[in-house]
């Protein structure tokens with residue numbers, strides 16, 4: 001027991017040391033929209049005379065640096081925050097942002113999953129139920145619009161993709177879209193099957209956004225550099241290609257080990273396979289979903 005506690009404490013210290021090195025980098029996308037890159041999910045910021053609106057907040061140890069970057073971009077009080085989904089690298093600073101003045105807004109399933117916590121077997125990750133102050137105060141089941149700073153900022157839910165509570169946030173006047181973790185711009189994405197995620201939903205979400213945006217739209221991914229329509233199209237095409245390659249093996253009755261050994265993602269690994277989701281892990285994920293879907 002003591003050893004386990006010590007191990008846990010050591011792990012936290014290491015993580016905090018790493019956090020202390022993180023610098024928040026600010027990129028301006030329009031007159032009143034920015035993206036903040038640090039550690040964890042990319043943060044959207046819409047700031048103007050009505051106040052500041054955040055999209056996600058990374059991890060609690062970074063909150064002070066994030067708030068400093070928000071103030072530096074445009075010195076306005078923080079009033080609102082939309083969570084794109086419930087993962088800790090997007091909602092980890094929620095309590096601090098509430099203390100700083102934000103009202104939290106998210107899809108119904110985000111609040112529900114944060115209340116419940118999770119023992120995620122695929123990623124060997126245990127998430128404790130969130131404290132009440134970290135929970136979204138306003139939730140919705142389809143879409144909601146915030147009329148602030150001259151924008152009609154619309155957060156809309158998509159069919160289960162990265163999780164079952166994903167929202168994509170659209171800033172029409174600035175021609176910017178924040179896709180949360182439905183889009184990873186430089187690596188294979190994480191699909192959280194145990195939070196209701198699905199490769200099919202991920203492909204559908206990118207198709208829905210591709211139909212709506214133009215060549216000059218700035219596309220903020222959950223992870224990776226800011227992208228555009230062409231970048232989102234390449235990501236979409238990779239997902240479609242990988243799904244087809246894995247489906248073929250599943251239909252042939254290949255086991256998980258045989259599927260991984262066949263390296264169905266090989267054609268895409270050079271470009272997409274160097275992030276957290278290594279090719280074998282990504283293959284395992286897709287096989288796990290698609291083979292389960294074929295069972296009667």
Ligand SMILES: [Zn+2]
Pocket residue numbers: 085087090162181190
């Ligand atoms: Zn995520």
